[in-house]
Amino acid sequence: MTTSYRVMPGPEHFLPPSAASMGIRLPDPGQGHIHGSIVSEEEALEEAARQFLSAKVPTIFPGPLVLWAWNDKAAKKAKAIRHLYETIKECVDSSCQHAMLIPMPDYRPKYPKINPEIEINPNHPNLTIWHNKIDACMFVGVHCHQANLSLKIIRGGTNCYTIAMCAQAGHEDAMVSVRDATADKIIKLADWVKKLKGSVAPPAKNSA
Amino acid sequence: MSKERIKIAEELFDIMPVEYQDLVKRATYGNGQRGWKDIGNAKELIEEHSLCAGCPESMAFRYILASLPNPEDTVMVGSTGCTSLVFPHVAVHNIHSLFGNQNAIASGLKRALTVRFPDRHKDVVVLAGDGATVDIGLDMTLQAWFRQEKFTTICFDNELYANTGGQESGLMQKGFVAKMAPVGKTFEKVRLPEIARESGCHYVVNCTVSKPNLIEKVIKNAVHVAREIGPTYLQLYTPCILEIGKNSMEGLQEMRDSEKPTERFAYKEYVSEPAKELLAELAAKEKERKAEAKKQLAGQSA
Numbered sequence: 001m002t003t004s005y006r007v008m009p010g011p012e013h014f015l016p017p018s019a020a021s022m023g024i025r026l027p028d029p030g031q032g033h034i035h036g037s038i039v040s041e042e043e044a045l046e047e048a049a050r051q052f053l054s055a056k057v058p059t060i061f062p063g064p065l066v067l068w069a070w071n072d073k074a075a076k077k078a079k080a081i082r083h084l085y086e087t088i089k090e091c092v093d094s095s096c097q098h099a100m101l102i103p104m105p106d107y108r109p110k111y112p113k114i115n116p117e118i119e120i121n122p123n124h125p126n127l128t129i130w131h132n133k134i135d136a137c138m139f140v141g142v143h144c145h146q147a148n149l150s151l152k153i154i155r156g157g158t159n160c161y162t163i164a165m166c167a168q169a170g171h172e173d174a175m176v177s178v179r180d181a182t183a184d185k186i187i188k189l190a191d192w193v194k195k196l197k198g199s200v201a202p203p204a205k206n207s208a
Numbered sequence: 209m210s211k212e213r214i215k216i217a218e219e220l221f222d223i224m225p226v227e228y229q230d231l232v233k234r235a236t237y238g239n240g241q242r243g244w245k246d247i248g249n250a251k252e253l254i255e256e257h258s259l260c261a262g263c264p265e266s267m268a269f270r271y272i273l274a275s276l277p278n279p280e281d282t283v284m285v286g287s288t289g290c291t292s293l294v295f296p297h298v299a300v301h302n303i304h305s306l307f308g309n310q311n312a313i314a315s316g317l318k319r320a321l322t323v324r325f326p327d328r329h330k331d332v333v334v335l336a337g338d339g340a341t342v343d344i345g346l347d348m349t350l351q352a353w354f355r356q357e358k359f360t361t362i363c364f365d366n367e368l369y370a371n372t373g374g375q376e377s378g379l380m381q382k383g384f385v386a387k388m389a390p391v392g393k394t395f396e397k398v399r400l401p402e403i404a405r406e407s408g409c410h411y412v413v414n415c416t417v418s419k420p421n422l423i424e425k426v427i428k429n430a431v432h433v434a435r436e437i438g439p440t441y442l443q444l445y446t447p448c449i450l451e452i453g454k455n456s457m458e459g460l461q462e463m464r465d466s467e468k469p470t471e472r473f474a475y476k477e478y479v480s481e482p483a484k485e486l487l488a489e490l491a492a493k494e495k496e497r498k499a500e501a502k503k504q505l506a507g508q509s510a
Contacts, residue, residue, distance in 0.1 A: 067224065
C-alpha cells in the first residue's frame with residue numbers, strides 16, 4: 001500500500017489519526033523510517049542526530065524499561081542513554097540550546113497533577129512538552145502501547161519533533177523511528193551527534 | 209515484587225522524581241517490624257491520592273499499607289469504588305478486578321503464586337468496598353470462603369455506594385435515607401461478619417479505623433492467619449463524610465461514635481481454634497524477640 005500521508009510535527013489536530021491507519025508501515029530489521037518513509041537505519045540515526053542538534057530543547061524521555069534495572073541489558077541501556085544525553089549537552093550551543101533528560105517512571109495517571117519540570121506522563125505528555133518548550137524529543141524504554149499513545153497526543157497538540165528508539169518493531173507515530181534498539185545503537189546515535197557537531201545550524205537565538 | 213529485583217538504574221537514579229528515590233531509600237520494604245508508627249518517619253507506600261479531604265478511607269489505606277507484614281511480596285486485588293482511585297498511587301503490586309469479581313481473581317492469583325513460588329510467602333489481600341463485597345460480588349466472596357482460599361478479604365464499609373452518588377447497599381443500616389435512596393432502607397444491615405464466620409473464615413473482625421494500633425494488629429493477624437490456615441475477613445467502617453452530611457474534620461468522630469459498645473461497629477472478633485493457636489505462637493515469638501532485643505540493648509549500654 002502506498003500513501004501520501006507523512007508523519008510530520010503537529011499540531012495536527014485534537015485527535016490525529018494513527019499513522020498506521022494512514023498507510024504508514026513499520027521498518028524491517030536494519031531499517032528505520034523518517035516521516036513514514038522507510039530508510040536505512042543509519043539514515044534514521046543521522047536524521048535523529050540532526051534534529052537533536054537543531055532543536056532549542058532537545059530532550060530524551062527514558063521510560064520504565066530503562067529507568068529500572070530489570071536486568072543487565074536494561075542497566076547497559078541506561079548507561080548508554082546517560083552517555084547520549086551528555087554528548088548532546090556537549091555538542092549543542094549552550095547559549096541558545098538546553099538539553100534535557102526527563103523520566104517517565106511509570107504510566108499511572110497522576111493526581112492531582114504531575115510536575116512537568118521533572119517528569120513526563122504518557123496520559124498527558126503535552127504538559128511536560130509545553131512547560132519546557134521541548135521541540136525535539138526521543139522516547140526510549142517506553143512500552144510500545146504507551147509510546148504510541150503519547151506520540152499521537154504529542155503530534156496532535158504540539159509542534160515537537162518526535163523520535164522513537166524502540167526495542168521492538170519501531171513506531172509509525174514518531175517522525176523518526178529506529179527499531180531493535182540496543183545500548184550499542186544508542187551509542188551509535190551519540191556518535192552521530194558528535195560527528196555532526198558544527199555542521200547543523202543551531203536554532204536562531206531569538207526564535208520562539 | 210522483590211526489592212532486590214526492581215532497582216532504579218544507577219545511571220538514571222538522579223533524574224527520578226524524589227518519591228521514587230524515597231521508596232528505595234526510606235521505605236519499609238523488608239522490615240519485619242513495620243507498622244503504623246512508621247507513618248511520618250519512613251516513606252509511606254501511598255503517594256498523593258484523589259480521595260476527598262478528610263476521607264476516613266484514606267486513613268484506613270495508610271494504616272493498612274503501613275501494617276502489611278510483607279509488602280514486597282504482597283499483591284492487592286481491588287474493585288470498582290473509591291478504593292480504585294487510590295490504587296494507582298500505591299507502591300504495592302495491585303490488580304483491579306471487574307466489579308465484584310475480586311475474590312475470584314484473588315483465588316486464582318493465590319493458587320498461581322503458591323505454585324510459582326513454593327518456597328516464599330506470597331500474600332494476597334483483597335480490598336474492596338461494601339458494594340463489591342456484599343452486593344455485586346457476594347457470590348465470589350462467599351465461594352472463596354467456602355473453598356477455604358488462603359487470602360484476606362478487607363471490606364471498606366461506608367454503608368452505601370459513595371462514588372456514584374449515594375445508592376443503597378446491603379451494608380447500609382436500616383432506615384437510612386441517602387441521596388439516591390430517598391425512601392430509606394427497609395431491611396437490616398447484612399450481617400456479613402457472622403456470615404463470614406459461618407462460611408469458614410478463620411479470623412473475622414468488625415471495627416472502625418479510628419485506632420491505628422488496632423488496625424495494625426488486625427491486619428497482621430488476618431494476613432498471617434490467611435497465609436497459614438485459611439480465609440480471613442475484616443469489615444472496617446470508613447464512613448463517607450460527604451454522603452452522610454459530615455464535614456472533613458468529622459470523620460474520626462463519626463467512627464468513634466459508631467464503635468461504642470451498643471453501636472453497629474462495636475469491636476467484634478471471631479478467631480477459630482487453629483487460628484488461636486497460630487496467633488499465640490506468633491505472640492510468643494514476638495515476646496521472645498522483644499526480650500532478646502531488650503537484653504542486647506542492656507548489654508550495649510552496660
